[in-house]
Amino acid sequence: MIPEIGQFALILALSLAIFQTIFPLVGAHRGDVAMMRVGRSAAAGQFVFVAIAFGCLTWSFLTSDFSVLYVANHSQLALPTLYKVSAVWGAHEGSLLLWIFVLAAWTVAVASFSSGLPDTFAARVIGVLGFLSVGFLLFALLTSNPFDRLVPAAADGADLNPLLQDPGLAIHPPLLYIGYVGFSVAFAFAIAAMISGDLDQRWAKWTRPWTTVAWMFLTLGIALGSWWAYYELGWGGWWFWDAVENASFMPWLIGTALIHSLAVTEKRGLFKSWTLLLSISAFSLSLLGTFLVRSGIIVSVHAFATDPTRGFFILTFLAVVVIGALALFAWRAPALDSDAGFAPLSRETFLLLNNVLLVVATTLVLMGTLAPLVIEMATGGKISIGPPWFNVAFLVPMIPLVILLGMGMHTAWRTQDSKAWVRVLKFPALIAVVLGVVIPLMAYGRVSILLVVGCGAAVWIVVSSLIQPLRSLRRQKGVARITRSALGMCVAHLGMGLFVIGVTVVSAFGVESDRALQPGESIEVAGFEFHMKSLGNAQGPNFSAIEAEIEIRDNGEYVATVRPQKRQYLVQKNWMTEAGIHAGMDKDLFVALGDQLGNGGWSVRVQYKPLIRFIWLGALIMALGGLIAISDRRYRVNSRSKSKAGTETSEAPA
Amino acid sequence: MNRYLWPLIAVGALLIFLVMGLRHGDPRALPSPFIGKPAPQFELPTLKNPEVTIGSKNLAGDYAIVNVWATWCVMCRAEHGFLLDLAASKSIPIYGINWRDTRLEAIRWLDELGDPYLASAYDADGRVGIDWGVYGAPETFLVDPEGTVIYKHLGPLDPVIWEREFVARMASGGASK
Amino acid sequence: MKKLFIFFAAVLLTSPLYAIDQEKRFDDPEMQARYEQLISEVRCLQCQNQSIKDSNVSLAADLRREIARMIEEGQTDDEIAEFLVVRYGEFALYRPRTTGKTLVLWIAPFLLVLLGGFALVRILRHRMSLPIDGDSTEEGQAE
Numbered sequence: 003m004i005p006e007i008g009q010f011a012l013i014l015a016l017s018l019a020i021f022q023t024i025f026p027l028v029g030a031h032r033g034d035v036a037m038m039r040v041g042r043s044a045a046a047g048q049f050v051f052v053a054i055a056f057g058c059l060t061w062s063f064l065t066s067d068f069s070v071l072y073v074a075n076h077s078q079l080a081l082p083t084l085y086k087v088s089a090v091w092g093a094h095e096g097s098l099l100l101w102i103f104v105l106a107a108w109t110v111a112v113a114s115f116s117s118g119l120p121d122t123f124a125a126r127v128i129g130v131l132g133f134l135s136v137g138f139l140l141f142a143l144l145t146s147n148p149f150d151r152l153v154p155a156a157a158d159g160a161d162l163n164p165l166l167q168d169p170g171l172a173i174h175p176p177l178l179y180i181g182y183v184g185f186s187v188a189f190a191f192a193i194a195a196m197i198s199g200d201l202d203q204r205w206a207k208w209t210r211p212w213t214t215v216a217w218m219f220l221t222l223g224i225a226l227g228s229w230w231a232y233y234e235l236g237w238g239g240w241w242f243w244d245a246v247e248n249a250s251f252m253p254w255l256i257g258t259a260l261i262h263s264l265a266v267t268e269k270r271g272l273f274k275s276w277t278l279l280l281s282i283s284a285f286s287l288s289l290l291g292t293f294l295v296r297s298g299i300i301v302s303v304h305a306f307a308t309d310p311t312r313g314f315f316i317l318t319f320l321a322v323v324v325i326g327a328l329a330l331f332a333w334r335a336p337a338l339d340s341d342a343g344f345a346p347l348s349r350e351t352f353l354l355l356n357n358v359l360l361v362v363a364t365t366l367v368l369m370g371t372l373a374p375l376v377i378e379m380a381t382g383g384k385i386s387i388g389p390p391w392f393n394v395a396f397l398v399p400m401i402p403l404v405i406l407l408g409m410g411m412h413t414a415w416r417t418q419d420s421k422a423w424v425r426v427l428k429f430p431a432l433i434a435v436v437l438g439v440v441i442p443l444m445a446y447g448r449v450s451i452l453l454v455v456g457c458g459a460a461v462w463i464v465v466s467s468l469i470q471p472l473r474s475l476r477r478q479k480g481v482a483r484i485t486r487s488a489l490g491m492c493v494a495h496l497g498m499g500l501f502v503i504g505v506t507v508v509s510a511f512g513v514e515s516d517r518a519l520q521p522g523e524s525i526e527v528a529g530f531e532f533h534m535k536s537l538g539n540a541q542g543p544n545f546s547a548i549e550a551e552i553e554i555r556d557n558g559e560y561v562a563t564v565r566p567q568k569r570q571y572l573v574q575k576n577w578m579t580e581a582g583i584h585a586g587m588d589k590d591l592f593v594a595l596g597d598q599l600g601n602g603g604w605s606v607r608v609q610y611k612p613l614i615r616f617i618w619l620g621a622l623i624m625a626l627g628g629l630i631a632i633s634d635r636r637y638r639v640n641s642r643s644k645s646k647a648g649t650e651t652s653e654a655p656a
Numbered sequence: 657m658n659r660y661l662w663p664l665i666a667v668g669a670l671l672i673f674l675v676m677g678l679r680h681g682d683p684r685a686l687p688s689p690f691i692g693k694p695a696p697q698f699e700l701p702t703l704k705n706p707e708v709t710i711g712s713k714n715l716a717g718d719y720a721i722v723n724v725w726a727t728w729c730v731m732c733r734a735e736h737g738f739l740l741d742l743a744a745s746k747s748i749p750i751y752g753i754n755w756r757d758t759r760l761e762a763i764r765w766l767d768e769l770g771d772p773y774l775a776s777a778y779d780a781d782g783r784v785g786i787d788w789g790v791y792g793a794p795e796t797f798l799v800d801p802e803g804t805v806i807y808k809h810l811g812p813l814d815p816v817i818w819e820r821e822f823v824a825r826m827a828s829g830g831a832s833k
Numbered sequence: 834m835k836k837l838f839i840f841f842a843a844v845l846l847t848s849p850l851y852a853i854d855q856e857k858r859f860d861d862p863e864m865q866a867r868y869e870q871l872i873s874e875v876r877c878l879q880c881q882n883q884s885i886k887d888s889n890v891s892l893a894a895d896l897r898r899e900i901a902r903m904i905e906e907g908q909t910d911d912e913i914a915e916f917l918v919v920r921y922g923e924f925a926l927y928r929p930r931t932t933g934k935t936l937v938l939w940i941a942p943f944l945l946v947l948l949g950g951f952a953l954v955r956i957l958r959h960r961m962s963l964p965i966d967g968d969s970t971e972e973g974q975a976e
Contacts, residue, residue: 237887244882272960279663286667299677313678321671328664335660343963351957358949366942373938375677384686386876388884388927391938398942399949416965579889597889686878689922696920756891782895789920791878791892 005070008058009149015051015106016139018044022109022132026125030198038125042113045128048135049106056103059148060090069155072096072148078161078573080544088172089162094296094312095148097175101292102138104176104183109135112187112212119208126194127187134186137319145312161544161573170230178223178250182288184216185253188260189285189327192278196330201274201338206267209281211632213264217257218628224250225621236579236594238514238609240617243392245300248371249291252364256284259360262353269415272342272350275335276357282327287364289320299375345417352410359403366395404459404502407495408434408466426469434462446511446612456506463499467492490631494624501620507613514610516596520603521550528610530591531555535563537604545569547580550604552593554584561591566606568595590614688789688797688808695722695797695805696787700777703754703762710775714751715799719826721750722797723773723813724785726757727765729793735812736769742818743772748826752776755785755793798822858901868904871913872897874927884927 022044029037059072063086068074076089076096091100109131116124142148165171188209195205227247232240241247260280267277294300297313344350370387378384412426438458442449471492474484484492513528524533533553540549547569554561564582571578581594589612596605690696699711715722723739725732743750752773754762759778766776779785788797798807798821806825809817859865869886875896877888885893896917903913917925929935 237883239887242882275660282663293674297678299674299680310678314675317671317674317678324667325664325671328667332658332660332664336658341963343960343965345965346957346961350960354953354956358953359946362942362945362949365945369938369941372673375680376673377935379673379676379680384922384924385929385935386924386927387929387938388874388876388882390874390928395938395942399946402946597894686922686924689919756895781898782891783899786895786899786920789922791921 004058004061005067005149005151008055008062009143009147011051011055011058012139012143012147012149015048015055015102016136016143018048018051019132019135019139022048023129023136024132025129026132027129030122030125030129033122035121038121041125041128041132044132045106045109045113048132049110052099052103052106056090056099059096059099060087063087063090066159067155068157068159069152070148071150071152074152074156074159076162077159078544079158080572081159081162081167082543084169084172085162085167088166091175092162092166092171095142095146097179098138098142098146099148100175100179101183102135102142104179105131105135105138105186108180108184108187112190122198123194123200126197127190130190130193131186134190134323137323141312141315141319145315158573161571164545164569164571164574164576164578165234167544167571168230168234170226170234174223174226174230177219177226181216181218181220181223181257182250182253182291184212184219185257185284185288187212187216188281192281193327193330196278196327196334199334199337201278201334203268203271206264206274206277207636210261210264210268213257213260213281213284214628214632217254217261218625220250220254220257221621221625221628224254225618225625228621229618232614233581233583236581236607238581238592238594238607238611240614243367243370243389245371246291246295248367249294252367253284253287253291255360255364255367256280256287259357259364260284262356266350266353270342270344270350271340272344273354273357274338274340275331278331278335278338280357282324282331286320286324286327289316289323293317293320294371300371344415347413347418347420347423349410349413349415349418352406352413355406356403356410359399359406362399363396363403366399367392370395401455401459404463404498407498408459408462411466411491411495412469427466430462430465430469433465434458437461442510446507448511450510453506453510456502456510460499460503460506463502464496467496467499486634487631487636490627490629490634492627493630494627497620497623497625497627499620500616500623504613504616504618504620508611508617511612512610512614515608517606517608518599518603519550519606520601523603525606525608527608529556530561530610531558532593532606532608534606537602540567542569544573545571545578548595548598550582550593550595550606552582552606554591564591564593566593566595568604585615587615587619588612686791686810688805690789690797690805691807693805695799695803696784698777698784698787700753700779700784703752703759703766703776703778706778708775710751710777712803714775716801716803718801719748720799721748721822722753722788722799723750724753724755724788724790724793724795724797725776726755726793727761728757731812732794733769735794735814736772738813738815738818739772740770742813749774753784753788753790754778755790756780756782798825800826859904864904867910868901871900871904871910875900875917876925876927878921878925 022041025037025044026041029035029040059070061067062070062073063077064083066073066077066079066086068077072093072095073089076093077086081089089096091097109128112131113124113128116127119127191205191209191212195201224247227250228240231242232238260277260283263273263277263280266273293313293316297316298309299313370392373387374385408430409423409427413423435458438454438456438461439449441457441461442453470484471489474482474489477483515525515527517525519525519532519534521534521537524531526532531554533555535551535553537548537550540547547567549565549567551563551565553563562584564584566582567580569578569580570576579594579596581592583593584591589610592607592609592611594607596607598604695712695715697712699709699713702708702710714720721742739750742748750773752775754776756779759780762776762778766773777784782790788795792810794812796809796813797805798809800806807821809821858868872886873884875885877883877885877890877893877896879890879892880888883893885896899916900913903916908916914926914930918930923930929938
């Protein structure tokens with residue numbers, strides 16, 4: 003009964019989405035206010051029904067209703083409740099429903115917070131979002147219905163993939179999707195602006211907060227995925243350049259470029275067509291990513307198990323959306339060229355550099371992801387492109403970017419006096435070069451070119467990011483208090499610096515050791531002693547495990563006890579490695595069981611990971627920077643001052 | 657031409673490419689690098705009689721099938737019935753490579769389920785498997801009278817696949833993908 | 834020349850000091866380092882996108898053993914790569930070998946940055962020539 007309600011709710015949501023698309027778009031064209039208002043109500047209604055459908059699916063999982071095929075395939079009676087909930091989005095059909103739900107939520111958010119936007123503009127935005135909802139709802143109802151029945155119902159389910167039975171997974175997709183799907187708002191804003199032809203700087207100002215929020219969540223989602231892979235997959239890596247990872251990373255790179263480009267457009271009315279193109283691209287890459295991981299076209303550790311038919315549907319939808327957007331772009335963009343100039347040493351130049359390098363990086367990631375397919379189709383030979391290529395290729399645009407980052411922040415708009423500039427940057431540059439050599443040498447006893455560059459760049463960014471906030475704190479005479487917008491920028495860049503140092507140090511100084519160990523034996527890795535005290539059995543709600551108790555000592559002094567496990571889940575029978583990790587801000591000690599050896603011992607992989615937490619801390623702080631930036635007063639649009647076309651809003655100065 | 661049309665053109669090309677990619681088939685299927693090349697040289701003791709060896713020398717002279725199997729392989733059990741039928745029809749010699757298995761278990765398996773193989777080579781440590789580029793059992797190779805590998809099939813055999821992939825190639829008498 | 838460059842880049846940009854003591858196959862640290870580098874770059878074909886270093890399945894263990902054997906016998910990295918490619922195809926290597934097809938891949942990063950640089954210079958030249966105050970925005974502090 004409940005699944006039928008869920009399905010019916012989806013159908014209702016689809017009809018409302020159709021209204022949500024047609025009425026506002028037509029109404030905006032005609033200037034018919036009543037029609038435009040339908041958009042908001044339809045959006046609200048669609049959200050309610052999608053929520054009902056989502057609720058029904060969740061209910062089916064919680065009650066272990068194995069007459070629903072999706073539930074039977076991805077759940078089990080013995081599955082802990084938390085994972086029964088997260089299983090809702092654990093596979094293709096359910097995660098698609100999550101997509102739809104998040105899209106509906108974003109639409110309602112836009113509808114609620116758009117009182118400062120002109121009616122026609124808001125209507126068009128909601129209409130475009132409605133179109134996207136229609137596409138995804140159709141996709142779900144026609145090819146990927148989560149409410150399909152299983153007759154006769156199964157007695158017990160096939161269990162959720164054990165890899166996914168983890169708290170990190172519970173949050174990773176929702177966070178990721180809020181970001182991923184959130185770029186649809188920037189997209190819709192771009193389309194609405196292009197339809198109306200009204201592309202002044204207000205469009206850029208309106209788009210900025212929405213884009214920043216989406217970007218924030220995407221940052222968190224990707225970071226969480228990386229952290230989860232680290233502790234769950236058992237090999238201690240945190241990024242593998244897997245196709246699915248790349249699918250989420252490309253929108254992030256372009257989203258970052260977009261945020262920076264929006265700054266220029268808002269401030270000086272420049273780069274308008276470029277910013278439009280980026281807005282279109284960010285969401286297009288989200289759609290492309292969705293296509294890549296669900297169509298079966300790419301080999302990946304975590305591609306959804308699905309088929310080419312669904313792939314064709316998404317591809318068609320992707321084609322319609324992107325080609326439509328780009329056609330609009332080709333139509334409107336020529337009129338957008340402005341006559342404003344800027345000097346070579348200016349903030350505009352640095353932001354331009356930022357965009358160029360990020361676009362190069364994205365292109366490289368796309369190339370690496372698709373090249374195996376291209377080569378296979380062209381020559382029939384299969385090749386692999388993995389971390390060895392990606393790591394090198396990605397560094398090529400990134401090293402310059404990281405260095406330029408520290409400079410751009412302190413460069414004025416339009417033109418920057420070079421003497422003053424050098425004066426500000428001299429000190430940080432000096433510290434960076436010195437510490438770039440000193441840190442690796444003192445802390446870890448080694449130097450190499452890459453190390454110095456990495457550490458130096460990280461210090462450079464950190465110090466450079468602190469200049470403005472510190473100045474504001476000391477409130478030098480004549481220096482205004484730092485705005486939240488600027489503070490957000492500094493904090494986000496600081497986060498980037500922490501990220502860089504984490505990556506550099508763990509890549510260069512991490513130690514990994516695969517050894518055979520029997521109970522009672524010890525091994526030494528990176529100056530720590532790992533003693534296997536015992537090896538025994540353990541039991542979980544839906545798995546049985548072999549657990550080792552490993553005591554870690556530093557020069558005889560007790561550090562921690564970790565309990566790595568080798569689990570076998572009762573239903574799916576796969577073996578999972580559950581690492582034992584002693585975590586700390588300065589380092590992680592990571593122990594995972596490998597293979598059982600004949601003599602009662604096990605092969606054990608021990609890893610020493612210095613500063614690895616800085617990687618995720620850095621990402622967290624980047625997201626925090628975004629949060630600070632959007633809390634700036636300029637984004638609290640005064641609801642009393644609805645701007646009609648041409649009238650200026652009453653707003654706080656930038 | 658309006659230079660703002662370039663993104664559209666580029667994306668259009670990408671989309672066409674992706675469509676082609678979709679129709680291309682399973683990305684995980686690995687064509688054997690040996691297709692059209694001489695079968696890898698090997699010589700191993702047979703499963704049932706360690707004194708006797710079997711190897712690539714046995715393959716020459718006529719079309720032959722080399723089937724990689726193991727007792728721990730579920731799909732091998734699935735195709736076993738078909739292999740027995742094939743052996744009974746005497747249409748083609750079937751050789752086995754028992755891959756990374758235990759000799760006793762393997763012999764018992766064949767005794768229990770029937771032995772379609774003229775002989776099975778016993779590849780205990782998987783070295784010969786690697787030489788043949790094996791990465792998952794069951795795998796079945798079609799070798800022509802000159803000892804060239806014409807085709808490799810990954811997964812269990814059945815009458816349909818047999819007709820479509822193996823018989824067709826033997827009839828046309830040459831190597832194909 | 835290309836090989837030299839890639840070698841140079843690989844030495845600079847990868848971290849050969851990472852991961853010591855893998856399974857103690859070799860007492861000679863140089864051979865051990867070669868071993869670890871190689872196994873991190875070979876795909877585990879039984880798995881879905883993992884290297885044989887990170888995978889626990891039987892084929893991965895077999896391949897690790899073979900590679901160790903070949904290093905012991907004194908074969909070069911190229912010969913070992915060739916061994917794998919003959920049997921499993923280019924697909925088995927995560928680092929695409931520098932053949933004609935894949936040369937594009939290795940040059941691409943530098944090419945793209947160069948292209949970006951040209952575009953940048955063009956835009957800068959254009960903007961330099963325009964009046965710097967020719968726009969209608971609010972003045973404000975940096976941001």
